[in-house]
Amino acid sequence: MIRILAIGDVMGKPGRKALAKLLPLARKKFEPDIVLCNGENAAGGFGLTKKIYHQFLDTFAIDCITMGNHWHDKPEIHSFLADSERMVVPANMMNVGELRLAYRVLKTAKDQQFAVINLIGKAFMHPDNRDFFEPVDQILAQLPSNCRIRIVDFHGEATSEKQAIGQYLSGRVSLCYGTHSHVPTADERILNQFTGFVTDVGMTGPYDSVIGIRTDAAIRRMRTGERRQFEPATGQIWLCFVVATVDPATGQCVHIERHRWELDTLKDQIEDKDSESDT
Ligand SMILES: [Fe+2]
Ligand SMILES: [Fe+2]
Numbered sequence: 124m125i126r127i128l129a130i131g132d133v134m135g136k137p138g139r140k141a142l143a144k145l146l147p148l149a150r151k152k153f154e155p156d157i158v159l160c161n162g163e164n165a166a167g168g169f170g171l172t173k174k175i176y177h178q179f180l181d182t183f184a185i186d187c188i189t190m191g192n193h194w195h196d197k198p199e200i201h202s203f204l205a206d207s208e209r210m211v212v213p214a215n216m217m218n219v220g221e222l223r224l225a226y227r228v229l230k231t232a233k234d235q236q237f238a239v240i241n242l243i244g245k246a247f248m249h250p251d252n253r254d255f256f257e258p259v260d261q262i263l264a265q266l267p268s269n270c271r272i273r274i275v276d277f278h279g280e281a282t283s284e285k286q287a288i289g290q291y292l293s294g295r296v297s298l299c300y301g302t303h304s305h306v307p308t309a310d311e312r313i314l315n316q317f318t319g320f321v322t323d324v325g326m327t328g329p330y331d332s333v334i335g336i337r338t339d340a341a342i343r344r345m346r347t348g349e350r351r352q353f354e355p356a357t358g359q360i361w362l363c364f365v366v367a368t369v370d371p372a373t374g375q376c377v378h379i380e381r382h383r384w385e386l387d388t389l390k391d392q393i394e395d396k397d398s399e400s401d402t
Contacts (some may be wrong), residue, residue, distance in 0.1 A: 125235055125272055127372045128155035130364045131302045132191070134328025134335035135168045135355030139175070141327050142183050144393050145362040145384050153366050156231040158184065159239060160327070161276060161302045162210070163191035168335060168355045170196030171210075173203050180209055187211065187227055187239040190247060191303050194219075196354035213243035213278055214258040217251035226262045230268055235371045237272035240296075242288065244279020244303070255284075256291060263295060271374030275299040282308070282322050289320040297369045297376050300324050305334035307363045311381045319367040319376035325383065331358030360386040 128149060133139060142160070144358055162179060166172045170193050179185040188210045194200065195218060204210065204224065207362075214225030226240045240262050242255045259275065267275065268315055273296040277288045285301035292299050293315035300321050301308070307325025314320045326335050333341035337356045368378040 124368045124377070125157065125231065125237070126147055126153055126155045127157045127159070127272075127298055127367045127369060128153055128273060128364055129274070129276070129298065129300055129324060129367070130158070130160035130327050130336075130362065131307070131324030132161045132305055132326045132328070134164045134165050134305070134326050135166070137355055137360045138326070138328035139178070141164060141360050141362040141386055142179075144386060145389060146183055147394070148389065148392055149362065149364065149382075149384070156233060156235070156367065157161065157186050157237055157272075157274075157275070159274065160185050160186040161188050161191060161278070163193040163278070164265060164328070164335065166197050168353060170261075171194050172197050173199060175208065176203065176207065181292060184233075185209070187229060189241045189276035189278070189302065192216070206276070211239055211241035211276075213241045215253040215255045215260065216243045217249050217253070220375055222258060225258070226266075235272060236267065236270040237274065238266050240272050240273070240275045242275060242277045242343060242394065244281055244284040245279065246279070247280035248280055248283055255288060259288070259292065270369055272297050272369055273374055277301050278303045280304065285322045289314055289318065290379055293318040297374045298367045298379070307381065307383060309381065311365055312380045313379060317375050319365070319369070319379035321365050321379070321381060324365055324381075325361070327362050327364070327365030328360065329356040329358055330361050332356030346377060362386070
């Protein structure tokens with residue numbers, strides 16, 4: 124069996140701190156073969172830098188970074204996206220022109236092939252985002268037939284779209300999980316006795332906030348419309364993730380569970396208590 128550990132949107136420095144402190148504990152407990160995270164908010168809440176991309180790969184040993192509507196917020200990403208073997212951007216987003224940027228076929232340490240696919244929603248998202256059903260069909264048709272472990276991060280606002288794509292792909296992918304809402308949902312289950320699913324994994328970052336942003340700034344913008352630069356909040360840091368167990372021969376998910384780990388609660392178990400781990 125292959126175990127997949129999938130982490131939702133990593134929010135700025137607090138999110139990276141959660142990875143630094145808690146991911147080693149999660150690795151010890153679950154011994155995952157594949158670790159994924161969504162990196163669209165990893166750099167100050169907006170986008171991803173080359174430095175953080177490499178930190179995710181080299182320090183945190185993330186196997187593949189999925190993205191979302193904020194993928195292009197840091198202009199430098201255009202200089203390394205095409206060569207990034209371990210990052211995917213949403214296939215149907217209005218400014219993603221090439222399907223090949225939206226999926227990767229990689230191998231685990233046990234030499235098992237797996238595919239990671241990134242899609243984005245349309246409802247309450249950029250109005251020019253395109254249909255997501257047809258691109259995912261095209262991608263699945265392009266995957267090697269012996270690559271049975273197939274994972275989809277669907278980055279969307281509407282729970283209805285997330286559930287629709289889960290049902291649409293049930294029986295055809297191993298794991299389909301939602302990101303973007305920055306709030307975990309408690310509906311993890313196996314669809315069609317095959318596909319592990321959760322509507323949203325939840326943010327990894329500061330929950331004493333409004334979806335990761337400082338509460339005072341978020342309320343100020345809602346009340347006045349003032350558009351000052353948002354900053355990530357700092358308090359109540361959680362690591363949110365799902366762990367799915369998949370049969371590599373068939374791609375069938377046989378178990379999925381959801382976790383919400385709070386940094387403060389687990390402090391005593393963290394071995395590297397003092398280091399900030401260059402987060
Ligand atoms: Fe996000
Ligand atoms: Fe997003």
